[in-house]
Amino acid sequence: MTLYSRHGRPARIRPSRFDRLLRPVHAWVWRDPRRRARKLLRFARTEADGGRDLSRAAELTRDGLLRTLYLRHALDEQRHAKIFRTRGRALIRSLPGADGKGFEANWFAPGERGLDDLRVDGENDASLLAFLHLSEKAAAARFALYEEVLAADPETQGVFNTILQDEAFHMTYTHQQLIRVAPRKWTASLWKARLGRLWKAWLRIAAAVAGLLGTLILLLQYLLFLPPFALLAKRNARREPQGWFPARSPTPLRSQY
Ligand SMILES: [Fe+2]
Numbered sequence: 705m706t707l708y709s710r711h712g713r714p715a716r717i718r719p720s721r722f723d724r725l726l727r728p729v730h731a732w733v734w735r736d737p738r739r740r741a742r743k744l745l746r747f748a749r750t751e752a753d754g755g756r757d758l759s760r761a762a763e764l765t766r767d768g769l770l771r772t773l774y775l776r777h778a779l780d781e782q783r784h785a786k787i788f789r790t791r792g793r794a795l796i797r798s799l800p801g802a803d804g805k806g807f808e809a810n811w812f813a814p815g816e817r818g819l820d821d822l823r824v825d826g827e828n829d830a831s832l833l834a835f836l837h838l839s840e841k842a843a844a845a846r847f848a849l850y851e852e853v854l855a856a857d858p859e860t861q862g863v864f865n866t867i868l869q870d871e872a873f874h875m876t877y878t879h880q881q882l883i884r885v886a887p888r889k890w891t892a893s894l895w896k897a898r899l900g901r902l903w904k905a906w907l908r909i910a911a912a913v914a915g916l917l918g919t920l921i922l923l924l925q926y927l928l929f930l931p932p933f934a935l936l937a938k939r940n941a942r943r944e945p946q947g948w949f950p951a952r953s954p955t956p957l958r959s960q961y
């Protein structure tokens with residue numbers, strides 16, 4: 705995938721070094737057609753969300769050129785959502801004995817968010833462009849890796865190839881526009897957006913670790929406290945008389961007079 709930087713030099717979208725290290729994991733994740741379909745449907749949802757956010761950004765900006773670019777970007781993301789959805793559904797239909805409707809509905813659970821949760825309200829042009837540039841760059845690098853590991857499924861590989869053309873444009877225009885709207889502080893805006901992304905990534909990891917620790921503590925509680933109580937209950941059951949026994953006759957009430 706080739707795109708042109710602002711200096712006119714061709715640049716290639718490559719997976720990040722970290723993703724390259726995890727390539728076998730990504731290859732394993734994409735190998736299973738059921739999981740592949742789920743991921744595509746989730747991507748469809750994320751892209752559609754992104755399209756809606758960009759329409760909102762077009763509404764809010766006072767910059768005419770940015771408004772046009774955001775609207776084109778929004779249309780691209782909507783088209784990506786459709787491409788992912790179509791391929792995901794086709795994969796589901798090809799699965800033996802899969803109930804397409806129910807399977808898909810699980811993944812479209814309300815409230816589920818994509819990794820890059822874009823918030824356009826309250827952002828200025830520079831901060832939004834910096835955030836968009838980093839998100840598009842990360843998505844493009846990840847999609848380039850998916851394209852690589854999907855050699856066994858040329859149709860899905862073609863989906864990523866098509867979408868990557870647009871992602872290259874999104875990545876380039878956001879960078880160029882950031883330099884235009886903030887010629888003196890575009891680097892600072894990028895660093896601020898990078899730190900924001902790192903902070904969000906840290907929060908996601910912390911939440912995942914907290915969830916895992918909660919499960920472990922609950923499991924330990926079951927293992928440590930349940931067996932002694934079960935033993936005590938068993939011992940008490942042995943001491944108590946078994947079966948039915950006659951009730952005692954009630955003591956007659958004495959008259960107070
Ligand atoms: Fe996209």
Ligand SMILES: [Fe+2]
Nearest residue numbers: 840870871874
């Ligand atoms: Fe994009």
